[in-house]
Structure formats: structure tokens, C-alpha cells
Amino acid sequence: MSREKSLVPVERIERTILLIRGQKVMLDADLADIYGVTTKRLNEQVRRNNDRFPEDFMFQLNENEKAEVVANCDHLKKLKFSHTLPYAFTEYGAIMLATVLNSSVAVQTSIQIVRAFIRLRQILASNTEFSRRLDDLEEKYNAHFKVVFKAIRALMNPPEKKKGQIGFRGGKNV
Numbered sequence: 001m002s003r004e005k006s007l008v009p010v011e012r013i014e015r016t017i018l019l020i021r022g023q024k025v026m027l028d029a030d031l032a033d034i035y036g037v038t039t040k041r042l043n044e045q046v047r048r049n050n051d052r053f054p055e056d057f058m059f060q061l062n063e064n065e066k067a068e069v070v071a072n073c074d075h076l077k078k079l080k081f082s083h084t085l086p087y088a089f090t091e092y093g094a095i096m097l098a099t100v101l102n103s104s105v106a107v108q109t110s111i112q113i114v115r116a117f118i119r120l121r122q123i124l125a126s127n128t129e130f131s132r133r134l135d136d137l138e139e140k141y142n143a144h145f146k147v148v149f150k151a152i153r154a155l156m157n158p159p160e161k162k163k164g165q166i167g168f169r170g171g172k173n174v
Helices: 010-016 028-035 039-048 063-072 074-081 091-101 104-156
Strands: 018-020 023-027 058-060 087-089
Touching: 010 023, 010 028, 010 104, 018 063, 023 028, 023 091, 023 104, 028 039, 028 074, 028 087, 028 091, 028 104, 039 091, 063 074, 087 091, 091 104
Parallel strands: none
Antiparallel strands: 018 023, 023 087, 058 087
């Protein structure tokens, strides 16, 4: 079996990337599964190499975040009964894990993780481009639609005709 086939597919990794605190992250349990180690071993290595994981690489979820993640992600149901709060790793933290786990599988898997984050970034960029183009079209056609709506309103409320006087005029030249 080739190395590429033995690795975790990028699509599977993409499904484990979550948005927490405005950052795209992966939880320790998902990373441990992908790297082929236990969550306990992964967190043990993180504690031993704490200086390699600043706050922008990793943070610990609070109770509310943990509850929300468990409620929204079916594959994380086992976290519901865990008494420890999970760690969330940003893209850089996930890559740094490969260096502290120090195995060839970890290094190859980190490459797949980088590819997954890059793909998500590309998807987000294309959505941003689409949104910008939609805004441009809306702005461009707003003036045209204003004219159309003005014409429709004018047709709905025709100008009032001058009313003629009813009755007889009195006077000499009748």
C-alpha cells in the first residue's frame, strides 16, 4: 500500500475542522484519531512541549463551547461524558503536533491537514468573491430598479384631474 493511500483523506479532515471563537480549529480527539495516537498521549506531548503551543496555536474550550460542540457534532458524543475540557488546535497548532509526536505518520498526516485548511481557505475566498460580485450587481442595478419602482408608483397613483364646477353660472351672458 502506498503512503498516499494509507493517509487520512483530506475530505475526512475537512469534516473535523470547526469554527470556534472565530477560528478554524480541530479538537484534540479528532487530531489524535487522525495521527493514530490516543487523546491522552497527544495531550501528554502537548504538556511536555507547552512552550511550542502559544495561545494562537491552541486553546482549551470552556464548558459552554464543549456543550455546543457535543450538541452539533455527532462524532464527538463521547466528549459529553468526559470530565476534561478538550483542546482546540489552529492550523499552526495541528502542524506543530506533528513535530512533538515525532513519527513519520504524523508528518505525512500534517501535510494532509495543511491541504485541508488550504482547501477551506480557497472555498471561503470563492464565497467572498461571489458575495462581492453580488453586491456589485445589486449596486449597479439599484438605480435601474429605483426608476422602475418610481414609474410603478406613478401608475398606481395617477395624478388627480381638475374637477370642473357643477352647477349653473349666473350672470348676464347665460
